[in-house]
Amino acid sequence: MPTTEARPRFFHLTALLLGLMLLGACQGDYPQSSIDPRTDFAETIHSLYVQVTVWTLAILVVVWGVLAYVVIRFRENPNRPAPKQTHGHLGLEIAWTIVPALIVVAIAIPTIRAVFETQTELEGDPLIVEIIGHRYWWEVRYPESGVTTANEIHLPAGRPVTLQMNSADVVHSFWVPQLGGKRDVNPLRRVGPEGEVRGYTYLYFTVREPGVFLGQCAEFCGEGHSLMRMRVVAESESDFNAWLADWQEPSATATAPPPPQDTTIQTPAEDPLVTLGRQTLFTSTCVACHAIQGAPAVGVLGPNLTRIGGRMTIGAGLLENTPENLFRWIKDPASIKPGVQMPGAQEGGGGFPPTNLTDDQIRAIAAYLSSLR
Amino acid sequence: MSAHNNGIWSWITTVDHKRIGVMYFVTALVFFVIAGVEALVIRIQLWRPENDFISAETYSQMFTMHGTTMIFLVAMPMAVAFFNFIVPLQIGARDVAFPRLNALSYWTFLFGGIFLNSSFLFGAAPNTSWVAYANLTSSQFSPGHNVDFWLLGLSILGISSIMGGVNFITTIINLRAPGMKLMRMPLFTWMTLVTSFILVTALPVLAVALILLAFDRFFGANFYQPMAGGDPILWQHLFWIFGHPEVYILILPSFGVISDVIPTFSRKPLFGYPIVVYAGIMIGFLGWGVWSHHMFTTGLGPIADAFFVASTMIIAIPTGVKICNWIATMWGGQIRFTTAMLYCIGLLAIFTLGGLSGIMHASAPIDLQQHDTHFVVAHFHYVVAGGVMMGLFAGLYYWFPKVTGRFMDERLGKINFWTYFVGFNLTFFPMHISGIYGMPRRTWTYAAELNIALPNMLSTIGAFIFALSALILVYTIIKSAISGEPAGPNPWNAATLEWSIPSPPPHYNFAEIPTVRSREPLWREEERREIEAVTLKVPDVEPVMPNSSYMPILLAFGVALTWGLVMTGKWWAPVIGLSYVGVCILMWAFEDPFARKGA
Numbered sequence: 001m002p003t004t005e006a007r008p009r010f011f012h013l014t015a016l017l018l019g020l021m022l023l024g025a026c027q028g029d030y031p032q033s034s035i036d037p038r039t040d041f042a043e044t045i046h047s048l049y050v051q052v053t054v055w056t057l058a059i060l061v062v063v064w065g066v067l068a069y070v071v072i073r074f075r076e077n078p079n080r081p082a083p084k085q086t087h088g089h090l091g092l093e094i095a096w097t098i099v100p101a102l103i104v105v106a107i108a109i110p111t112i113r114a115v116f117e118t119q120t121e122l123e124g125d126p127l128i129v130e131i132i133g134h135r136y137w138w139e140v141r142y143p144e145s146g147v148t149t150a151n152e153i154h155l156p157a158g159r160p161v162t163l164q165m166n167s168a169d170v171v172h173s174f175w176v177p178q179l180g181g182k183r184d185v186n187p188l189r190r191v192g193p194e195g196e197v198r199g200y201t202y203l204y205f206t207v208r209e210p211g212v213f214l215g216q217c218a219e220f221c222g223e224g225h226s227l228m229r230m231r232v233v234a235e236s237e238s239d240f241n242a243w244l245a246d247w248q249e250p251s252a253t254a255t256a257p258p259p260p261q262d263t264t265i266q267t268p269a270e271d272p273l274v275t276l277g278r279q280t281l282f283t284s285t286c287v288a289c290h291a292i293q294g295a296p297a298v299g300v301l302g303p304n305l306t307r308i309g310g311r312m313t314i315g316a317g318l319l320e321n322t323p324e325n326l327f328r329w330i331k332d333p334a335s336i337k338p339g340v341q342m343p344g345a346q347e348g349g350g351g352f353p354p355t356n357l358t359d360d361q362i363r364a365i366a367a368y369l370s371s372l373r
Numbered sequence: 374m375s376a377h378n379n380g381i382w383s384w385i386t387t388v389d390h391k392r393i394g395v396m397y398f399v400t401a402l403v404f405f406v407i408a409g410v411e412a413l414v415i416r417i418q419l420w421r422p423e424n425d426f427i428s429a430e431t432y433s434q435m436f437t438m439h440g441t442t443m444i445f446l447v448a449m450p451m452a453v454a455f456f457n458f459i460v461p462l463q464i465g466a467r468d469v470a471f472p473r474l475n476a477l478s479y480w481t482f483l484f485g486g487i488f489l490n491s492s493f494l495f496g497a498a499p500n501t502s503w504v505a506y507a508n509l510t511s512s513q514f515s516p517g518h519n520v521d522f523w524l525l526g527l528s529i530l531g532i533s534s535i536m537g538g539v540n541f542i543t544t545i546i547n548l549r550a551p552g553m554k555l556m557r558m559p560l561f562t563w564m565t566l567v568t569s570f571i572l573v574t575a576l577p578v579l580a581v582a583l584i585l586l587a588f589d590r591f592f593g594a595n596f597y598q599p600m601a602g603g604d605p606i607l608w609q610h611l612f613w614i615f616g617h618p619e620v621y622i623l624i625l626p627s628f629g630v631i632s633d634v635i636p637t638f639s640r641k642p643l644f645g646y647p648i649v650v651y652a653g654i655m656i657g658f659l660g661w662g663v664w665s666h667h668m669f670t671t672g673l674g675p676i677a678d679a680f681f682v683a684s685t686m687i688i689a690i691p692t693g694v695k696i697c698n699w700i701a702t703m704w705g706g707q708i709r710f711t712t713a714m715l716y717c718i719g720l721l722a723i724f725t726l727g728g729l730s731g732i733m734h735a736s737a738p739i740d741l742q743q744h745d746t747h748f749v750v751a752h753f754h755y756v757v758a759g760g761v762m763m764g765l766f767a768g769l770y771y772w773f774p775k776v777t778g779r780f781m782d783e784r785l786g787k788i789n790f791w792t793y794f795v796g797f798n799l800t801f802f803p804m805h806i807s808g809i810y811g812m813p814r815r816t817w818t819y820a821a822e823l824n825i826a827l828p829n830m831l832s833t834i835g836a837f838i839f840a841l842s843a844l845i846l847v848y849t850i851i852k853s854a855i856s857g858e859p860a861g862p863n864p865w866n867a868a869t870l871e872w873s874i875p876s877p878p879p880h881y882n883f884a885e886i887p888t889v890r891s892r893e894p895l896w897r898e899e900e901r902r903e904i905e906a907v908t909l910k911v912p913d914v915e916p917v918m919p920n921s922s923y924m925p926i927l928l929a930f931g932v933a934l935t936w937g938l939v940m941t942g943k944w945w946a947p948v949i950g951l952s953y954v955g956v957c958i959l960m961w962a963f964e965d966p967f968a969r970k971g972a
Binding site for chain 1: 428429430433501502506507508509514599600602603604605606639640641642644645646647648670671672674675678679682683686687689690693694696697698700701703704705706707708709710718721722725726729730732733736737738739740741742743744745746808809810811812813814815816817818819820822823824825896
């Protein structure tokens with residue numbers, strides 16, 4: 001009968017799929033994989049994951065095995081006598097209550113241990129990084145050094161890190177799978193007569209080796225949610241410190257170079273496009289939301305652009321950082337990222353009017369921004 | 374008497390539980406098709422990375438409406454359809470305790486569903502996901518009426534569910550036939566009882582959450598607004614205190630169905646009947662203590678996380694016990710592979726997988742990786758689209774002969790089942806993989822560099838096979854209702870009371886109320902003869918049944934109208950609706966359901 005033949009076929013199919021999945025775990029490049037741990041935090045989760053997966057697969061095999069046996073063995077057969085009318089068996093009931101209970105305990109103990117372990121701040125002078133979720137980008141602050149950047153989080157490998165997170169608007173969730181589990185990023189609130197601030201959430205981990213890791217927002221936060229991406233750049237501690245020291249200073253081209261004192265010495269002239277872009281930017285509405293350290297741009301609503309030219313991507317991990325892409329982005333960000341809170345040249349956005357910049361002006365601004373390294 | 378004529382008005386005014394059950398089923402089936410189309414749109418959009426088949430905004434509306442529709446307009450009402458049709462027959466009652474209230478439940482549900490879906494006409498379909506986390510739902514971040522449609526629509530549906538719950542608790546407690554002790558009730562009736570208790574306790578929690586949200590949006594309150602000292606996490610707690618018991622509202626009826634179907638087609642009584650009953654009650658009870666396992670990523674701290682890890686894992690035990698008992702029921706039986714039985718076996722296989730992936734994210738640290746990814750999407754579709762829906766379809770194939778007097782077409786049924794089974798697994802199994810490799814849920818598109826195009830393509834192909842199966846199902850239902858093979862009173866040779874009366878049942882159900890003396894009355898030759906002597910005879914004088922009534926549909930319309938008028942934002946507008954509701958209630962109160970016509 002077709003049903004009994006088809007069932008084992010299904011098992012083959014499932015086994016094949018499971019096998020493919022396990023195989024897939026070992027090969028190919030999955031930059032946002034949750035089973036490729038690169039921190040102590042992610043390793044704790046991963047070892048638990050492997051353990052629980054083994055338990056559950058074992059149970060699955062047993063249950064499916066028995067089910068398949070019963071379905072084949074006890075299919076309707078007129079040659080067998082009518083079934084015995086059994087109503088139950090106390091011993092069996094006790095057995096299949098206790099066995100699952102024991103398995104559950106075996107899973108719960110390491111789970112609860114890991115729950116406490118992963119929510120404790122790490123010893124050894126952790127680097128504190130403040131993450132602020134915005135619709136639809138990530139603000140990154142290094143409070144000890146005063147550096148503010150966006151969407152690209154530089155971290156030292158080998159040194160413990162504490163991410164202190166909150167949201168500027170709605171609930172987001174910070175998730176870079178190779179660094180470990182996600183944690184919601186909640187808006188802060190003031191409670192009590194003293195106006196005490198509550199609502200920070202934290203992640204604690206130490207990145208093992210340098211590398212670039214992808215992540216994105218994992219709590220639905222609106223139209224642009226799926227494009228709220230980020231990158232973590234883990235570097236050796238010395239590289240990281242050099243990066244941090246660099247980014248504490250304004251970019252060399254942030255402001256116009258001072259007029260040369262001695263006109264006899266030839267200094268290389270600045271690209272006129274950069275000069276034009278700088279002038280255009282400072283007189284545009286862009287500076288109402290964006291800040292550039294050392295320059296007359298101090299807006300706080302949008303991402304800080306201090307060394308935007310030195311970032312790998314723009315638009316919260318969406319586009320490669322090239323002058324051409326910057327041009328596209330400034331001209332019409334909503335066409336690239338629906339829901340974006342930034343106005344374009346012709347169309348407003350996020351409640352702001354259009355910037356009314358011409359293509360030439362935008363090209364100049366893009367050149368200026370690219371120069372900010 | 375309504376059941377004697379078949380005009381459209383007789384259906385609109387009916388208070389007969391059987392007709393209301395049929396209307397529930399047909400309505401739920403229509404919403405099932407709508408939600409299925411939404412799912413297909415989602416899957417087409419995710420067919421390849423960086424796709425732009427639909428806009429991000431449309432995508433948000435699609436997944437919000439798919440989830441909301443499947444839960445509130447398909448799975449719940451389809452279960453209620455069976456509560457309605459089957460429970461009174463299983464306990465030997467002529468109708469539910471409150472027939473007009475029952476009709477009111479149905480019409481409120483229908484208007485609630487129409488209300489929710491009418492949002493599409495205004496281009497303002499809900500777009501903040503079926504969990505609608507605060508403070509994204511505030512007027513600041515969600516201007517427009519999208520969230521209003523959602524919260525008002527769900528409030529209307531909640532009223533319907535609470536009324537239904539009250540009705541079925543009363544019916545099951547009070548209207549059982551003589552000798553039908555609690556521990557002789559068929560499992561489906563038992564699970565209906567447990568579900569009804571959850572309905573009347575869980576839905577009010579959702580109502581509270583929705584009312585607070587309504588105050589925030591319409592009257593400038595700040596319950597969920599952090600800037601003003603409110604707390605968005607409060608929504609998460611309230612929503613999941615409702616939301617997790619809701620999961621058991623969905624699955625327990627299906628557990629009830631298969632607990633009746635498996636014994637019938639194994640030719641053996643249910644193994645460990647009292648244990649299966651107690652396990653169901655346990656699940657219903659424990660379901661209240663696990664809500665924060667939906668909030669492991671929220672940041673509640675290790676103590677709360679540890680507690681909810683433990684409570685969640687405990688609930689796995691009674692569920693496992695049930696599965697063992699169902700398999701033990703089949704053990705040593707003579708298993709007949711009818712389509713209904715195939716769906717039961719499919720449920721056992723698939724629900725087990727879904728339950729086990731549930732154990733994985735019950736482990737909080739693992740959940741930090743899996744939460745809000747397609748792995749979780751796979752998990753809950755295994756338990757809902759696999760578990761809940763397969764159970765309900767088992768019930769459909771099983772009780773269809775009772776409802777219509779005709780068999781479902783078994784050949785088409787087999788095709789329906791196997792396309793369902795293959796399509797389902799092909800759709801949802803690959804989501805485990807895309808989730809593990811970093812695909813968050815509720816994302817309109819995904820980056821090509823994530824390397825998850827393949828599992829997404831498989832899912833999309835599977836979804837179309839799944840959709841084909843749904844079409845086959847609808848066709849099978851229509852074809853069988855018109856020209857199915859006639860079935861007698863007890864075509865499956867089943868044991869419970871609903872099979873002792875003619876198919877389809879007369880409008881009064883039981884000519885005389887039989888006396889029950891055991892758990893499987895029709896499987897004991899002597900008892901069966903005794904019962905059928907009174908249930909199969911044609912009475913000299915038909916039992917008096919309540920009159921049909923226009924009041925339920927009129928009142929239900931008033932409820933939807935009032936809620937709709939709230940959206941105008943004018944304080945006096947809903948008062949108009951309320952006045953209308955008041956008039957309806959008064960007329961209802963003075964209507965005599967047993968008044969003789971023309972007297």
